Amino acid sequence: ASIVVLPGDGIGPEVASAGVAVLRQVAERFGHEFTFAEHAIGGDAIDRFGDPLPVQTREALLAADAILLGAVGGPKWSDPNATVRPEQGLLAMRKLLGVFANVRPLKLHPRTAALSPLKPERTKGVDLVFIRELTGGIYFGAKTRSETDATDECRYTVEEIERVVRHAFELARTRKKKVTSVDKANVLETSRLWRSVATRVAADYPDVELEHQLVDSMAMHLLTRPADYDVIVTENMFGDILTDEASVLAGSLGLSPSASIGGPGAGVYEPIHGSAPDIAGQSLANPLGTILSAAMLLRHSLGLPDEAAVVEAAVDHVLEHGNLTRDLGGNATTHAVTRAVLDACN
Amino acid sequence: ASIVVLPGDGIGPEVASAGVAVLRQVAERFGHEFTFAEHAIGGDAIDRFGDPLPVQTREALLAADAILLGAVGGPKWSDPNATVRPEQGLLAMRKLLGVFANVRPLKLHPRTAALSPLKPERTKGVDLVFIRELTGGIYFGAKTRSETDATDECRYTVEEIERVVRHAFELARTRKKKVTSVDKANVLETSRLWRSVATRVAADYPDVELEHQLVDSMAMHLLTRPADYDVIVTENMFGDILTDEASVLAGSLGLSPSASIGGPGAGVYEPIHGSAPDIAGQSLANPLGTILSAAMLLRHSLGLPDEAAVVEAAVDHVLEHGNLTRDLGGNATTHAVTRAVLDACN
Ligand SMILES: CC(C)[C@H](C(=O)O)[C@@H](O)C(=O)O
Ligand SMILES: CC(C)[C@H](C(=O)O)[C@@H](O)C(=O)O
Numbered sequence: 087a088s089i090v091v092l093p094g095d096g097i098g099p100e101v102a103s104a105g106v107a108v109l110r111q112v113a114e115r116f117g118h119e120f121t122f123a124e125h126a127i128g129g130d131a132i133d134r135f136g137d138p139l140p141v142q143t144r145e146a147l148l149a150a151d152a153i154l155l156g157a158v159g160g161p162k163w164s165d166p167n168a169t170v171r172p173e174q175g176l177l178a179m180r181k182l183l184g185v186f187a188n189v190r191p192l193k194l195h196p197r198t199a200a201l202s203p204l205k206p207e208r209t210k211g212v213d214l215v216f217i218r219e220l221t222g223g224i225y226f227g228a229k230t231r232s233e234t235d236a237t238d239e240c241r242y243t244v245e246e247i248e249r250v251v252r253h254a255f256e257l258a259r260t261r262k263k264k265v266t267s268v269d270k271a272n273v274l275e276t277s278r279l280w281r282s283v284a285t286r287v288a289a290d291y292p293d294v295e296l297e298h299q300l301v302d303s304m305a306m307h308l309l310t311r312p313a314d315y316d317v318i319v320t321e322n323m324f325g326d327i328l329t330d331e332a333s334v335l336a337g338s339l340g341l342s343p344s345a346s347i348g349g350p351g352a353g354v355y356e357p358i359h360g361s362a363p364d365i366a367g368q369s370l371a372n373p374l375g376t377i378l379s380a381a382m383l384l385r386h387s388l389g390l391p392d393e394a395a396v397v398e399a400a401v402d403h404v405l406e407h408g409n410l411t412r413d414l415g416g417n418a419t420t421h422a423v424t425r426a427v428l429d430a431c432n
Numbered sequence: 433a434s435i436v437v438l439p440g441d442g443i444g445p446e447v448a449s450a451g452v453a454v455l456r457q458v459a460e461r462f463g464h465e466f467t468f469a470e471h472a473i474g475g476d477a478i479d480r481f482g483d484p485l486p487v488q489t490r491e492a493l494l495a496a497d498a499i500l501l502g503a504v505g506g507p508k509w510s511d512p513n514a515t516v517r518p519e520q521g522l523l524a525m526r527k528l529l530g531v532f533a534n535v536r537p538l539k540l541h542p543r544t545a546a547l548s549p550l551k552p553e554r555t556k557g558v559d560l561v562f563i564r565e566l567t568g569g570i571y572f573g574a575k576t577r578s579e580t581d582a583t584d585e586c587r588y589t590v591e592e593i594e595r596v597v598r599h600a601f602e603l604a605r606t607r608k609k610k611v612t613s614v615d616k617a618n619v620l621e622t623s624r625l626w627r628s629v630a631t632r633v634a635a636d637y638p639d640v641e642l643e644h645q646l647v648d649s650m651a652m653h654l655l656t657r658p659a660d661y662d663v664i665v666t667e668n669m670f671g672d673i674l675t676d677e678a679s680v681l682a683g684s685l686g687l688s689p690s691a692s693i694g695g696p697g698a699g700v701y702e703p704i705h706g707s708a709p710d711i712a713g714q715s716l717a718n719p720l721g722t723i724l725s726a727a728m729l730l731r732h733s734l735g736l737p738d739e740a741a742v743v744e745a746a747v748d749h750v751l752e753h754g755n756l757t758r759d760l761g762g763n764a765t766t767h768a769v770t771r772a773v774l775d776a777c778n
Binding site for chain 1: 505517519523549550551554565570571575576577579580581582583584585586587588589590616618620621622624625647648649651652654655656669670672673674675676678679680684685
């Protein structure tokens with residue numbers, strides 16, 4: 087399998103190489119052949135090629151079997167008047183690959199749950215997955231700007247809604263058989279369409295329960311009763327906000343993986359944390375989010391569930407017994423934690 | 433002063449009459465003349481007049497000095513195919529009155545902080561105010577719906593942004609002198625306009641610090657470091673989500689007031705909780721959110737800050753020493769809590 091690696095900015099290169107190290111070891115242990123090719127994205131790509139998603143990267147992405155991404159962005163490229171921004175590389179990649187489903191599992195590990203801002207009785211039993219629509223909505227709608235005003239259009243087609251909602255139902259079938267669809271159907275036309283499509287799709291999954299939630303209520307329920315949810319599916323912008331809110335529950339952003347999948351080609355796997363330029367290059371970054379993303383890559387893009395499970399078990403082992411990085415209250419380096427996972431993989 | 437009372441649905445009438453009782457007592461004690469006129473809104477208005485904001489209500493709103501609202505909505509009127517919905521009454525009222533600034537203070541009382549899902553060390557010292565833009569954005573933009581797709585347009589003019597941002601800076605001047613402006617300027621054109629206007633307005637307030645936050649980061653920071661914020665200003669949809677998320681921090685929705693102000697006429701004051709039809713008519717509702725909204729009414733629409741302070745002190749006293757409603761861990765009725773506030777007002 088050919089894996090494209092996009093190290094990106096800040097701590098991106100450090101965590102990406104941790105992910106690659108784990109994938110290499112898996113290949114060796116299980117007798118697979120993985121090839122790795124690094125390409126530029128984000129601020130790094132702007133600096134080197136003047137483009138946050140250069141043509142060489144695009145071509146490599148389209149030919150890849152799977153993509154492992156570090157992180158993108160940083161204050162260096164955040165001038166509000168800049169005409170080209172690192173995030174554009176991410177958005178262009180999502181569109182190019184047609185990865186319409188952004189999947190973010192949220193599970194609390196006993197040792198890190200203590201770091202959550204929520205009281206332990208609230209987070210007990212949390213085990214949910216967000217599916218955020220990733221290639222439609224207001225992110226990609228028509229935009230205008232004049233001296234006196236600006237507009238952004240949110241548009242959804244039935245097809246865009248249906249495919250991501252189906253994805254949620256398929257996943258729910260393998261889990262607790264409950265889908266929560268989040269919208270703002272009391273105000274938005276796109277949300278009313280969303281709700282009607284979700285309701286129609288649900289008829290094909292009589293074994294799965296469908297519940298509708300308004301986005302504002304959902305923002306509350308994520309804090310008051312997060313353990314009540316299984317699969318949560320929502321549109322792009324709501325998903326952006328709610329997944330970040332939910333990620334805080336885990337105690338550290340450094341632990342959470344994500345997958346962007348559903349397109350005709352490769353999926354993109356990346357930790358949910360940002361590029362954290364303040365700690366870049368110091369081996370302080372937590373590699374576990376990226377390593378768990380690599381596990382998702384094995385499962386979803388390479389069809390290697392056993393290999394994925396080995397990696398996940400290794401991370402669990404390290405979380406339980408190992409010295410962790412600073413964000414998790416330890417003082418281990420990125421390298422040391424990666425080393426511990428590699429050892430636990432054997 | 434002439435006060436229009438909109439009891440609305442569910443527990444709305446119960447909490448509204450608690451607010452009226454407190455306002456009557458303030459009038460008596462301080463020698464003011466307040467007149468109260470009840471009008472229909474929401475589901476109640478649909479049932480009685482087939483319109484969530486009937487013409488009699490509209491006329492009364494336009495002539496009022498201030499408006500006290502209970503709550504609107506309920507499952508009875510939530511059929512997704514309904515052509516008329518209770519919430520339309522709220523939206524139409526906001527537009528009619530031009531109340532562009534929705535103000536939601538968030539403060540934790542020691543006794544109720546224990547009910548917060550957040551750990552006490554996180555909520556310590558929280559004292560912030562949200563200013564949500566209330567009459568623009570995607571709520572009021574052009575909408576389309578066809579067989580195959582739907583659209584909602586988010587539009588903001590410079591003027592709409594400037595007036596609400598100025599409101600935030602004026603308020604910050606009377607507080608901790610910090611404004612946090614929330615947007616999604618890395619993706620949306622309306623957000624880039626928002627950010628540029630906020631930056632320009634800030635130049636008129638050299639004594640106030642302006643910070644920009646992306647909405648997804650803000651959703652995290654509200655949980656990880658809520659005490660760092662003073663005045664938070666944002667557009668309509670982001671404000672809807674973030675204010676509801678933030679409201680959970682207080683431990684009970686039943687305590688939090690809101691004011692919708694800035695229009696040429698009267699302001700609207702209402703608790704942030706919903707109509708809670710499951711407990712309606714049983715004297716179980718917490719009246720304190722509405723009573724604190726009445727205090728905001730005294731301060732902002734009637735220019736009676738001393739009277740407002742008396743009401744707030746009375747609520748503080750009851751929170752400290754009184755038997756509270758069920759949502760706050762007590763077993764007092766709506767009536768009993770209202771009675772206790774009235775006693776403490778004397
Ligand atoms: C960088 C930004 C465009 C992006 C988004 O909003 O999609 C990020 O916040 C994310 O969630 O991946
Ligand atoms: C009922 C609904 C239209 C309303 C809104 O979203 O504005 C409510 O959620 C609120 O926040 O007041």
